[in-house]
Amino acid sequence: CFCSPKVCIVGSGPAGFYTAQHLIKVWTAYWTVFCSRKRCISSASLSSENVDIIFFPQCRDLCFFSQARQDVEVDIYERLPVPFGLVRFGVAPDHPEVKNVINTFTQTAKHSRCSFYGNVNVGKNVSITELQQAYHAVVLSYGAEGNRSMGVPGEDLAGVYSAKDFVGWYNGLPSCRELSPDLSCETAVILGQGNVALDVARILLSPIDILKKTDITQPALEALAESQVRRVLIVGRRGPIQIACTIKELREMVNLPDTRPDMVAADFDAVKEALKDLPRPRKRLTELMLKTALEVPGEKEQERRSKASRTWGFRFFRSPVEVLAEPSHSRIAGIRLAINKLEGSGEGAHAVLTGEVEDVSCGLVVSSIGYKSLPIDPSVPFDSRKAIIPNTMGRVKQAAGLYCSGWLKTGPTGVIATTMNNSFDTARSLVEDMDSGTLDVSAAKPGSQSISALLEKRGVKPVTFSDWEKIDNVEMKKGESSGKPREKLLTVEEMLHVAWT
Ligand SMILES: Cc1cc2nc3c(=O)[nH]c(=O)nc-3n(C[C@H](O)[C@H](O)[C@H](O)COP(=O)(O)OP(=O)(O)OC[C@H]3O[C@@H](n4cnc5c(N)ncnc54)[C@H](O)[C@@H]3O)c2cc1C
Ligand SMILES: NC(=O)c1ccc[n+]([C@@H]2O[C@H](COP(=O)([O-])OP(=O)(O)OC[C@H]3O[C@@H](n4cnc5c(N)ncnc54)[C@H](OP(=O)(O)O)[C@@H]3O)[C@@H](O)[C@H]2O)c1
Ligand SMILES: *[C@@H]1O[C@H](CO)[C@@H](O)[C@H](O)[C@H]1NC(C)=O
Numbered sequence: 001c002f003c004s005p006k007v008c009i010v011g012s013g014p015a016g017f018y019t020a021q022h023l024i025k026v027w028t029a030y031w032t033v034f035c036s037r038k039r040c041i042s043s044a045s046l047s048s049e050n051v052d053i054i055f056f057p058q059c060r061d062l063c064f065f066s067q068a069r070q071d072v073e074v075d076i077y078e079r080l081p082v083p084f085g086l087v088r089f090g091v092a093p094d095h096p097e098v099k100n101v102i103n104t105f106t107q108t109a110k111h112s113r114c115s116f117y118g119n120v121n122v123g124k125n126v127s128i129t130e131l132q133q134a135y136h137a138v139v140l141s142y143g144a145e146g147n148r149s150m151g152v153p154g155e156d157l158a159g160v161y162s163a164k165d166f167v168g169w170y171n172g173l174p175s176c177r178e179l180s181p182d183l184s185c186e187t188a189v190i191l192g193q194g195n196v197a198l199d200v201a202r203i204l205l206s207p208i209d210i211l212k213k214t215d216i217t218q219p220a221l222e223a224l225a226e227s228q229v230r231r232v233l234i235v236g237r238r239g240p241i242q243i244a245c246t247i248k249e250l251r252e253m254v255n256l257p258d259t260r261p262d263m264v265a266a267d268f269d270a271v272k273e274a275l276k277d278l279p280r281p282r283k284r285l286t287e288l289m290l291k292t293a294l295e296v297p298g299e300k301e302q303e304r305r306s307k308a309s310r311t312w313g314f315r316f317f318r319s320p321v322e323v324l325a326e327p328s329h330s331r332i333a334g335i336r337l338a339i340n341k342l343e344g345s346g347e348g349a350h351a352v353l354t355g356e357v358e359d360v361s362c363g364l365v366v367s368s369i370g371y372k373s374l375p376i377d378p379s380v381p382f383d384s385r386k387a388i389i390p391n392t393m394g395r396v397k398q399a400a401g402l403y404c405s406g407w408l409k410t411g412p413t414g415v416i417a418t419t420m421n422n423s424f425d426t427a428r429s430l431v432e433d434m435d436s437g438t439l440d441v442s443a444a445k446p447g448s449q450s451i452s453a454l455l456e457k458r459g460v461k462p463v464t465f466s467d468w469e470k471i472d473n474v475e476m477k478k479g480e481s482s483g484k485p486r487e488k489l490l491t492v493e494e495m496l497h498v499a500w501t
């Protein structure tokens with residue numbers, strides 16, 4: 001029998017969906033290119049032919065086929081009952097436009113050659129080896145679900161949270177439901193100055209009237225309405241020129257209603273001279289920072305700032321040394337920061353300790369110094385220093401038939417468009433390998449048939465894409481009654497209940 005190549009994908013975030021999309025599209029495009037040129041007949045009637053060249057009398061043309069270009073089937077396995085990864089559980093609730101990519105992912109999921117299996121924890125409910133036996137290729141795109149830790153004393157104290165958990169809490173990630181962060185203090189310190197840090201700062205400081213029109217979870221909304229946090233410091237180990245956030249996100253902070261910026265002018269001493277040599281995006285970002293920190297604003301802005309009840313500001317050249325506890329040890333009292341100076345210049349400059357320290361009082365610390373991928377199975381190569389799967393163009397090193405894409409492939413940086421690009425690259429590598437024969441797809445593989453049987457035997461019941469659509473509808477309906485685009489279900493049990501009844 002000449003059967004279709006079967007590919008499975010682990011993880012349904014942007015990486016999983018963009019890899020699937022490209023695999024499906026490449027095949028469709030192939031048939032179209034070769035059979036619609038010169039108005040050839042449609043591809044549909046030919047898909048079962050096992051031939052390389054066919055002469056079509058209708059259009060007096062030869063059409064070319066490669067054996068590997070049979071309809072590929074793509075199955076996506078996801079641990080949670082709901083799809084879309086960080087688009088659902090990472091992207092800030094006040095950035096709804098970013099979530100439009102879900103429309104494209106939904107089209108892919110509904111394609112006749114794509115299937116979604118939610119509620120399947122790969123590595124636990126089914127092993128990678130089992131998937132490799134069932135499929136011609138396995139693409140790992142399970143993201144970066146760990147967090148880099150600061151490695152300083154006191155980071156385990158109550159009142160210290162990783163951004164990953166804090167974000168998961170306000171976005172309804174089931175494992176973070178119980179976080180209930182203590183927001184009864186006046187000053188919060190966020191460590192790290194990337195876009196995630198700015199997301200957290202914005203959520204902590206946004207007027208509740210803005211948040212209540214978003215899909216932020218109800219418990220988070222209630223906690224934030226009661227929050228006493230009035231001042232947020234966003235702390236970086238290096239200087240203004242090395243800041244990791246981008247201009248759109250900084251502008252949102254600058255314009256955030258009912259807040260005013262509070263910077264340290266001296267931090268910008270060396271910045272003005274350096275400005276002219278900076279690459280353009282970095283230059284514009286730095287100019288906005290300079291303007292915000294140093295310029296005397298116009299009358300209207302002055303009035304706005306004087307009325308603001310909350311403040312935010314960057315603190316540069318500071319690394320965490322220790323989280324300080326109150327004498328009772330029941331909660332945190334502040335954080336000790338080492339004062340750094342910079343060595344080198346430009347974006348690559350690095351921080352070195354001066355030996356001086358400074359204590360800052362605060363009741364809440366959010367560590368936003370990056371996410372981290374974790375190994376899934378001892379049989380899969382893992383570079384624990386870089387915390388990625390070692391690969392060349394998405395081909396896992398020393399593991400034929402294994403591929404990777406997304407944050408697991410590159411490390412936890414880059415926006416959705418970056419993840420899309422690197423996932424398309426992985427899909428291209430996979431197609432190349434099928435075409436060249438490096439990846440043997442001539443023998444039939446059972447695909448989802450055998451995995452479904454295995455899961456059933458183990459008592460694992462997958463959530464299909466139409467099951468997810470039931471959850472989706474219930475969430476949107478729940479949201480409607482309170483003027484929100486969606487009210488997320490907060491536990492796996494609730495999700496499964498809705499999916500299966
Ligand atoms: C807080 C935050 C906010 C962001 N905001 C933006 C933004 O506004 N705009 C933007 O462009 N980019 C944003 N990004 C970046 C964007 O989210 C990433 O580029 C992208 O999500 C990475 O995709 P991924 O598929 O590699 O990983 P993920 O999105 O994390 O997807 C991984 C998926 O794999 C699943 N999984 C994990 N383990 C298993 C397992 N064992 N078995 C099965 N499935 C598993 C997970 O449940 C998840 O669904 C943000 C990132 C973060 C962290
Ligand atoms: N709106 C959006 O488009 C959006 C929103 C959220 C996230 N994202 C994207 O998602 C990706 C991840 O975001 P992120 O904010 O988690 O990561 P990030 O952009 O890499 O920022 C990480 C921050 O942590 C600091 N840091 C790292 N290790 C540290 C340490 N040991 N001690 C002190 N500070 C440390 C970094 O400083 P150094 O520079 O000194 O290392 C940097 O300021 C980014 O590409 C981001 O753009 C985009
Ligand atoms: C599937 O894996 C999860 C996570 O390890 C576990 O809690 C669950 O019990 C497993 N399901 C079955 C039926 O084995």
Ligand SMILES: *[C@@H]1O[C@H](CO)[C@@H](O)[C@H](O)[C@H]1NC(C)=O
Nearest residue numbers: 415416417418419420421422
């Ligand atoms: C993605 O790739 C396209 C085409 O190669 C490029 O123009 C674009 O800048 C890339 N986007 C990102 C965010 O890397």
Ligand SMILES: CC(=O)N[C@H]1CO[C@H](CO)[C@@H](O)[C@@H]1O
Nearest residue numbers: 146147148149155161162367
């Ligand atoms: C995987 C990982 O590094 N997890 C850490 C996330 O951050 C918390 C709190 O800072 C640590 O306790 C975890 O070990």
